[in-house]
Amino acid sequence: MALLAFILRAILFLFVFRLAGMVLRxxxxxxxxxxxxxxxxxxxxxxxxxGQVEELVKDPVCGVHTARxxxxxxSYRGAxxxxxxxxxxxxxxxx
Numbered sequence: 001m002a003l004l005a006f007i008l009r010a011i012l013f014l015f016v017f018r019l020a021g022m023v024l025r026x027x028x029x030x031x032x033x034x035x036x037x038x039x040x041x042x043x044x045x046x047x048x049x050x051g052q053v054e055e056l057v058k059d060p061v062c063g064v065h066t067a068r069x070x071x072x073x074x075s076y077r078g079a080x081x082x083x084x085x086x087x088x089x090x091x092x093x094x095x
Contacts, residue, residue, distance in 0.1 A: 057082040061091050 056065040060076045064084040071082035076092045083089040 059084040059088050061088040064088075 054067045054069060057068050057071050058065050059071075060081050061083065066082070066084040068082060071084065072086060072089045073080065073082055074089050074092060075081060076083075077095075081092065083092060
C-alpha cells in the first residue's frame with residue numbers, strides 16, 4: 001500500500017512539475033517576444049492582410065445567403081437577382 005501511495009505521489013509531482021515548466025516557458029517566451037524591437041512579429045515579411053468582407057446576397061428561390069462573387073446572376077420576377085446554384089436559377093427561369 002505504501003508503494004502505491006509513493007508511486008501516485010511521484011506521478012502527481014511530475015505532473016505538477018511539468019505543468020509549471022510549461023507555464024513558465026510560455027510566460028518567459030511571451031516576454032522575450034514582446035521585448036524585440038520589431039514587436040512580437042520580429043524581422044521578416046509583413047503578414048498578408050486579411051481578406052475583405054464580402055457582401056452576402058439572398059437567393060429568392062430557396063432563401064440561402066451566398067457571397068455575391070460566387071452567386072449566379074439572373075433575373076427573378078422582373079428584377080435582378082442572385083442565385084446560390086444553377087438549380088435555383090433554373091427554377092427561377094421556369095417560373
